[in-house]
Amino acid sequence: MQIRHVEQEDRTFWFSLDRHLSEEEFERKVRDKMGYVLLEEGIPVGLLRYNLFWDNTPFCTLLFVDFAHHGKGYGKALMTFWENEMKNAGHGMAMTSTQVDEDAQHFYRKLGYKDAGGFVVNIPGYEQPMEMMMVKELGRTSL
Numbered sequence: 330m331q332i333r334h335v336e337q338e339d340r341t342f343w344f345s346l347d348r349h350l351s352e353e354e355f356e357r358k359v360r361d362k363m364g365y366v367l368l369e370e371g372i373p374v375g376l377l378r379y380n381l382f383w384d385n386t387p388f389c390t391l392l393f394v395d396f397a398h399h400g401k402g403y404g405k406a407l408m409t410f411w412e413n414e415m416k417n418a419g420h421g422m423a424m425t426s427t428q429v430d431e432d433a434q435h436f437y438r439k440l441g442y443k444d445a446g447g448f449v450v451n452i453p454g455y456e457q458p459m460e461m462m463m464v465k466e467l468g469r470t471s472l
Contacts, residue, residue: 343355374403386420
């Protein structure tokens with residue numbers, strides 16, 4: 330298993346799993362190194378992308394492992410890799426979110442994330458179940 334920053338050559342794979350990101354945002358993820366690809370024997374099988382919430386707090390906006398590769402610890406590996414990179418960059422906290430009707434909340438809790446509230450989007454055309462915010466302390470930093 331290998332984890333590295335997303336590169337231009339990952340475009341086809343990336344969009345096979347991530348149908349929410351625009352082409353322009355993909356270019357930003359590559360340029361700003363705000364996305365990761367997990368490879369199994371050189372073949373990409375998972376990805377993680379993030380932004381900065383409040384312009385200063387790492388926020389995982391998508392974690393996805395190809396269904397054929399579930400149960401191998403790849404999701405945990407991606408999150409751990411990202412959290413370590415964020416801690417090494419001086420961040421003391423990380424965030425993520427999931428809808429309350431998704432099982433991902435249990436996965437994130439096992440990794441130490443704690444519930445931190447949520448919000449409901451009920452604007453016509455954008456409705457969805459409640460979005461649950463989750464936070465995790467990465468450790469104290471000196472920055």
